[in-house]
Amino acid sequence: MTAPIETTGSAAEAQPEAVLTGVKQSQIEGRSLGQIAWTRFKRDKVAVAGGIVVILLILLAVLSKPIQAFFGLDPNEFHQDLIDPALLAPKGDWGGMSWSHPLGVEPQYGRDIMTRIIEGSWVSLVVAVGATLLSVVIGVFFGVVSGFYGGWVDTVISRMMDTFLAFPLLLFAISISAALQDGAFGLEGLPLRIAVLIFVIGFFSWPYMGRIVRAQTMSLRNREFVEAARSLGARGPFILFRELLPNLVAPILVYSTLLIPSNILFEAGLSYLGVGIAPPQASWGGMLTNAIDFYRNDPMYMIVPGVAIFVTVLAFNLLGDGLRDALDPRSK
Template sequence: MTAPIETTGSAATAQPEAVLEGAGSKQIEGRSLGRIAWTRFKRDKVAMAGGVVVVLLILVAALSKPIQAVFGLDPNAFNQDLVDPTLLAPKGSFGGMSWDHPLGVEPQTGRDILARIIEGSWVSLVVAAGSTLLSVVIGVIMGVVAGFYGGWVDSAISRMMDTFLAFPLLLFAISISASLQGNAFGLEGLPLRIAVLIFVIGFFNWPYMGRIVRAQTMSLREREFVEAARSLGARGPFILFRELLPNLIAPILVYSTLLIPTNILFEASLSFLGVGIAPPQASWGGMLSTAVDLYQVDPMFMIIPGMAIFVTVLAFNLLGDGLRDALDPRGK
């Protein structure tokens, strides 16, 4: 039965029952915080572009070996026939670019630059991801404990953070990487180099994550849901892992995304200085180091690995900025 309609003059006003009956024809669906954040993120076209580039870079790095096998690319194959023996420069224009070598070849050696860029991508991302994961794990644990318990625990961890932040990290990384040659800890060669870089970059960068998590924890520990958990008899570990950590996922995710490009630059810097990834293994920083003496012969040899680092760092930064705005719009 249809609800009655009151008519006053020429205007008709529906009763509340009629309004509710009409609204019932379309189901009202609530949205989770994740869906709301995803909707905000999709509106940011620049962040979406950065995310697409990041996904493509990860796919290229993960599938670098199959890609090289399918297209017949060998990052360490010498092609002396593509190099002018007099000038020691690639034959042709733009660094010897051709259908077989889309990004050209290296001066003197004739190695394919595209193959070495693809090979170096997985090295940079593995080191950056591993060191970021190590920093996040240590920083989150230390930051949550310091922010939640306070007192002498907070003072001790905060002074530890200050000590690590005062460390001359670049010099320390150079000395450790240079001293650990040959084999150590049951590793040798490339695995040893990667493990050392992950440890040095990750272990000494955790205070940056720790400070952010500590500040967020100090703010959250005074919130009503923490007091409610305490009133129900919950102890510290339960509150830390079941109440606080889920509310820290957003800042941890955002800062992790912004920490990865910093670690990529750090790895490239160490490889550029000759204490990171050792030749003949391809790395973007190592390619730039070699190009310093050869850029006058072939400028493209310096431009291409430099652009690879620039695009990767820019994409991660744009993705991190977009995630920050989507997860915390008030922080804009």
């Protein structure tokens, strides 16, 4: 049998802390969940690029009026001298592109396309973000209540979701928008149209968010932290808003970023059909509508707003996918 090795001196008295001699405490600090998610997100270069584009689009929409005022731009200014009267198309190549009009001018009237793209950006984002916020608020409330309480409450709310999903949303939006064009609720003109679009799109699309939140709530309501809150005497409202909602932030945020581009496309579609944003107010969907009659003589008039919609939708989708991967604790 091997005798135990005797140690003397400093070696025998060495403490575990000696292993970390010279190592600063800040180097072994843990990371929060937010820091971990941010690290994951930064690794996804495609999602970061999408986020940068989204930030630039938001800045463009917020600063559209100051930009136009600073450079003296007018989205409704006519340039008839740049239009060929025989073809009603811009003179020159590529839709009349020049240093004065980098994206060309529109047919028939000669209005600057770049200025109208800038003007239309805030309309599309205001409608999309407003409708998304409305649908998120309604969907989260009914979804978390339905998933937490269950029973007859879940049955009633679930059937209400099915009823809303059964509505032909496009036809209903067309009829409501057409019926309220003249004035309603003390509003008229552009504010009325924006308010109607936000209400129609947001109010009738909340069941999609509601179903996602309901499923997530049902998976969380029997977890240990919820049982611990119950054992301490917490009631339903406290558990809903202090325990469950913080754990639902990730799926709500991810789905919201994916819902915004869908609402942008829906607003563009309504404007395309003539029941969205009325001229002369610029909107990307309205520009596509006007381009139908001139796409043979001036294809750039259709390409430019189409690319603007495509880039915006793609950027939000890439950002949403990146956030989903970053906030998913099972991601590697």
